[in-house]
Amino acid sequence: MTTAQLYYLLNLLIYAGVDIIACLGLSQQFGVAGVTNFGFIIFQAAGAYTAAILSLPGDSANGGFQSYIGGWNLPFPVPWIGAAIVGGLIALPFTFLVGRRLRGDFAAVGLLVTAVMFNLLVTNYRPFLNGSAGLSLVPAPLQGEYDPQGAGYQWAYAAIALVLAAGAFWLVQRVTESPYGRSLRAMRDNDIVADSLGKNLVALRTSVLVLGGALAGLSGAILVSYITTWSPGAWGYAETIVLFAAVIIGGGGSHRGAVLGAILVPVGFEEATRYIPTFGPPGFVDDLQWVAIGLLVVIFLWFRPQGILPERRRIIGATAPSFKIPNEDVVTLAGPVRAPRAAEAPNPGRPATAPASRANTADPVVLRAVDLVRDFGGVHAVAGVSIEVRRGTLTGLIGPNGAGKSTLLAMLAGTLPVTSGHVVYQGTDVTGRPAYRRARLGLVRTFQLASEFKRLTVMENLLSAVPDNRGDSLAGALRGRRYWRRDEEAAIARARALLERFGLSGYADTYGGDLSGGQRRLTEIMRALMTEPAMLLLDEPMAGVHPRLARQIGAQLLDLCAEGMTILMVEHELAIMDEFCDPVIMMAEGTVLATGTMTDLRARADVVEAYLVG
Amino acid sequence: MSLFLASFGFGLVTAAVLAIAAVGFTMQFAVTDVLNLAYGAVMIASAFVAYALNQAGVNVWVALLAAAAAGAVGSVLLNQGIYTPFQRRGTAPITLVIVSLGMTLIIEFGLQAIVGGTSVSYTMSQGPTVRAGGLVLTAVQFVIIGLAVVVMAAVHGLLRYTKLGKAMRATSANRSLARNCGIRTNRIVTVTWAITGALCGIAGTVFAINNGSFGATSADLFLVVILAAVFLGGPGSAYGAMLGAVIIGLATEISAAYITPSYKDVIAFLVLLIMMAVRPGGLLGAAVQ
Numbered sequence: 001m002t003t004a005q006l007y008y009l010l011n012l013l014i015y016a017g018v019d020i021i022a023c024l025g026l027s028q029q030f031g032v033a034g035v036t037n038f039g040f041i042i043f044q045a046a047g048a049y050t051a052a053i054l055s056l057p058g059d060s061a062n063g064g065f066q067s068y069i070g071g072w073n074l075p076f077p078v079p080w081i082g083a084a085i086v087g088g089l090i091a092l093p094f095t096f097l098v099g100r101r102l103r104g105d106f107a108a109v110g111l112l113v114t115a116v117m118f119n120l121l122v123t124n125y126r127p128f129l130n131g132s133a134g135l136s137l138v139p140a141p142l143q144g145e146y147d148p149q150g151a152g153y154q155w156a157y158a159a160i161a162l163v164l165a166a167g168a169f170w171l172v173q174r175v176t177e178s179p180y181g182r183s184l185r186a187m188r189d190n191d192i193v194a195d196s197l198g199k200n201l202v203a204l205r206t207s208v209l210v211l212g213g214a215l216a217g218l219s220g221a222i223l224v225s226y227i228t229t230w231s232p233g234a235w236g237y238a239e240t241i242v243l244f245a246a247v248i249i250g251g252g253g254s255h256r257g258a259v260l261g262a263i264l265v266p267v268g269f270e271e272a273t274r275y276i277p278t279f280g281p282p283g284f285v286d287d288l289q290w291v292a293i294g295l296l297v298v299i300f301l302w303f304r305p306q307g308i309l310p311e312r313r314r315i316i317g318a319t320a321p322s323f324k325i326p327n328e329d330v331v332t333l334a335g336p337v338r339a340p341r342a343a344e345a346p347n348p349g350r351p352a353t354a355p356a357s358r359a360n361t362a363d364p365v366v367l368r369a370v371d372l373v374r375d376f377g378g379v380h381a382v383a384g385v386s387i388e389v390r391r392g393t394l395t396g397l398i399g400p401n402g403a404g405k406s407t408l409l410a411m412l413a414g415t416l417p418v419t420s421g422h423v424v425y426q427g428t429d430v431t432g433r434p435a436y437r438r439a440r441l442g443l444v445r446t447f448q449l450a451s452e453f454k455r456l457t458v459m460e461n462l463l464s465a466v467p468d469n470r471g472d473s474l475a476g477a478l479r480g481r482r483y484w485r486r487d488e489e490a491a492i493a494r495a496r497a498l499l500e501r502f503g504l505s506g507y508a509d510t511y512g513g514d515l516s517g518g519q520r521r522l523t524e525i526m527r528a529l530m531t532e533p534a535m536l537l538l539d540e541p542m543a544g545v546h547p548r549l550a551r552q553i554g555a556q557l558l559d560l561c562a563e564g565m566t567i568l569m570v571e572h573e574l575a576i577m578d579e580f581c582d583p584v585i586m587m588a589e590g591t592v593l594a595t596g597t598m599t600d601l602r603a604r605a606d607v608v609e610a611y612l613v614g
Numbered sequence: 615m616s617l618f619l620a621s622f623g624f625g626l627v628t629a630a631v632l633a634i635a636a637v638g639f640t641m642q643f644a645v646t647d648v649l650n651l652a653y654g655a656v657m658i659a660s661a662f663v664a665y666a667l668n669q670a671g672v673n674v675w676v677a678l679l680a681a682a683a684a685g686a687v688g689s690v691l692l693n694q695g696i697y698t699p700f701q702r703r704g705t706a707p708i709t710l711v712i713v714s715l716g717m718t719l720i721i722e723f724g725l726q727a728i729v730g731g732t733s734v735s736y737t738m739s740q741g742p743t744v745r746a747g748g749l750v751l752t753a754v755q756f757v758i759i760g761l762a763v764v765v766m767a768a769v770h771g772l773l774r775y776t777k778l779g780k781a782m783r784a785t786s787a788n789r790s791l792a793r794n795c796g797i798r799t800n801r802i803v804t805v806t807w808a809i810t811g812a813l814c815g816i817a818g819t820v821f822a823i824n825n826g827s828f829g830a831t832s833a834d835l836f837l838v839v840i841l842a843a844v845f846l847g848g849p850g851s852a853y854g855a856m857l858g859a860v861i862i863g864l865a866t867e868i869s870a871a872y873i874t875p876s877y878k879d880v881i882a883f884l885v886l887l888i889m890m891a892v893r894p895g896g897l898l899g900a901a902v903q
Contacts, residue, residue: 036711036712096891097890102894104707105649105707105711106890106894108708109841109845113842113883113886116838116883117880117887120879120880120883121880124880238719241716241719244712244715283726283730283731284727287724287726288723288727291723294717294718294723295720297713297716297719298713301700301709301713
């Protein structure tokens with residue numbers, strides 16, 4: 001091997017280290033958490049600029065041919081650490097883009113615009129970071145002590161880059177395989193449902209922007225210290241597309257996939273082909289390369305959207321089931337079911353928050369709606385509804401299609417803001433509180449449409465709902481498995497008990513997206529129970545379920561109520577209402593028509609006219 | 615005062631180009647539910663169709679019609695060949711956005727591989743300088759403003775007074791409900807791609823005329839300005855896009871005159887980000903739930 005070849009090889013290894021770190025950061029955001037950060041490249045750029053101005057001497061020191069802020073001349077590794085910190089913190093001003101209010105694709109556009117805007121600002125304001133010419137003569141680490149052009153130095157640099165890449169891999173692995181990582185994946189699969197289960201979407205997305213940003217910043221630092229220059233041309237939004245292509249092709253959400261994608265696309269495709277002989281007019285090969293990246297993205301999204309190395313399935317639940325697994329919706333519920341409680345599966349990590357201890361037992365009314373109104377455009381979907389739900393009841397909510405039942409439920413749970421009126425839960429006015437905070441108070445809903453987390457197993461679906469797991473935060477996840485293992489084991493025990501009782505033990509490791517309709521409904525009910533709710537809001541929990549199973553679910557819900565839980569349930573099947581629900585609230589055209597037992601309702605002419613006959 | 619009037623005049627021209635582009639983009643999004651980031655690429659590809667004809671001796675205003683046709687055909691093909699198959703599969707909107715970015719690379723750099731990386735200009739006369747109401751603009755600039763007014767009026771007439779426009783609005787509001795009401799939504803979607811593609815082609819050509827010179831990747835930054843106008847007005851709202859275009863066009867050119875031209879697009883993007891923070895639904899859009 002000639003010296004030139006050796007240097008070229010080392011060059012590729014260093015690029016590999018840089019791109020692997022960047023792709024792991026992006027994969028964490030896009031693949032794991034579902035945050036489509038089209039501005040990802042500005043995090044890498046921020047890290048590169050930070051490392052540059054921390055290691056460069058003051059701008060007067062090099063004859064003033066470039067001007068920039070800072071110039072602190074700090075020793076290695078301070079500039080790299082600073083780069084990771086700035087890369088992480090620069091996300092904070094933009095958290096408003098990833099809140100609950102903005103659709104995911106709109107937020108992506110906002111981040112894209114942010115990236116373009118930053119590039120314009122840096123390009124045009126020269127005193128900041130030397131404008132379009134960019135920074136050059138960035139010192140290599142320890143260049144006073146060693147010769148950066150020496151083979152030994154190059155070897156060491158490549159080794160450090162790869163070690164840091166391995167460290168990044170270890171870090172994202174630790175985070176993703178924690179309860180916090182599971183929450184990220186739940187949010188990715190269905191953010192509205194995650195919100196309704198008590199996940200703070202803004203906090204989750206912000207933390208993942210910070211984590212991915214820190215990795216991007218570090219990658220920028222390694223890159224800039226190696227190539228010694230950095231200018232706005234190095235971070236156009238096309239560079240972001242290259243990284244997205246890498247993550248999509250390698251496999252979103254899979255860390256090995258991110259590594260493979262980094263090696264295949266930015267390194268293999270961009271760097272290695274830089275040296276193939278050119279043909280055609282100037283720029284022709286470059287153009288074709290971009291076309292090829294575009295083609296790869298589209299082709300992969302069509303033929304293999306999960307990437308070459310897909311996210312792997314997390315096997316947690318499979319303790320050999322003790323009975324034959326029914327293959328149909330008609331599963332037999334094993335005996336009388338009681339809600340598994342914190343008392344049964346003690347959780348030493350935190351004080352018991354069983355429903356009973358949360359409840360304000362003095363007031364028999366758990367949930368009160370006062371003059372709730374919701375308008376869509378000019379339509380009054382709910383036009384002034386006042387109801388009370390009393391403790392320990394299984395209250396039914398019926399009404400013809402379009403009566404406003406689901407809208408009412410969404411307002412009670414906080415999924416939908418009210419136009420006017422109040423929601424009072426256990427004596428507290430929660431009208432202004434977002435869904436996740438109501439869920440943490442024990443007011444939890446399910447959804448009319450199937451809402452399982454598709455790429456989480458049934459076991460993970462259940463575990464994702466457990467409140468207060470010590471590992472369910474970035475800080476907790478970083479402290480490692482030992483920190484949260486006991487919480488996790490307690491949660492798994494509870495989940496196993498629930499699965500056993502609902503006859504779904506054999507499906508613990510099945511993806512939510514692969515279940516039948518009835519199994520999805522059961523999973524959703526179990527998941528809601530895992531939050532240890534004081535009050536459940538169920539939106540047609542028996543829709544699409546075999547009648548026999550529906551009755552068994554009804555019996556269990558009654559059991560839960562007997563133990564002090566309160567349930568408000570929307571249901572179309574009047575036989576279910578007859579058998580299980582008392583009282584029943586009847587809605588029509590956005591208002592409450594009547595309240596009482598089904599027998600009372602059947603006796604009223606207007607109710608019969610509105611619903612029971614027509 | 616004359617500085618203000620001069621920049622106001624330029625602002626109107628920019629707003630005119632922007633309005634044609636933004637209305638096309640936003641209607642495409644409203645009816646078909648695709649946030650088509652390849653819009654800028656189709657714009658510039660259409661402008662090059664006009665350029666080819668122009669080089670062959672055709673008047674640029676005639677070539678504009680060919681660009682409209684090219685934009686329409688290209689957009690319909692893009693939808694039929696790429697977006698609709700993905701949508702039929704139930705692909706998430708955000709994945710479609712990524713697909714559209716991939717298509718941007720394919721179209722832009724495929725084009726650049728053919729036409730080369732250097733910028734080109736139409737062969738055309740700027741016409742005499744015209745003074746009207748204190749504004750001093752070239753005849754071509756007045757024609758662009760006039761063209762935009764005509765296009766806006768046509769869009770207004772289409773949406774408000776024709777059966778097709780009503781069907782488009784119905785499809786936009788609720789596609790499956792519209793289908794159940796007997797509207798052939800697939801056909802409406804295709805027609806929408808044709809109409810908005812024509813707008814895209816016209817916008818690309820007037821953008822190229824207004825810019826003076828253009829290359830295969832010239833519309834990259836302008837696409838982001840279009841997004842700013844669309845999201846400012848409220849994504850999916852044609853009248854919002856018109857309003858957004860006027861605000862962004864005037865704000866960028868007037869700030870260019872009074873602050874510095876370097877930051878004129880930064881102003882547009884700041885307006886957009888503030889809007890996303892304060893009122894994600896845009897000025898004329900419904901508040902996002």
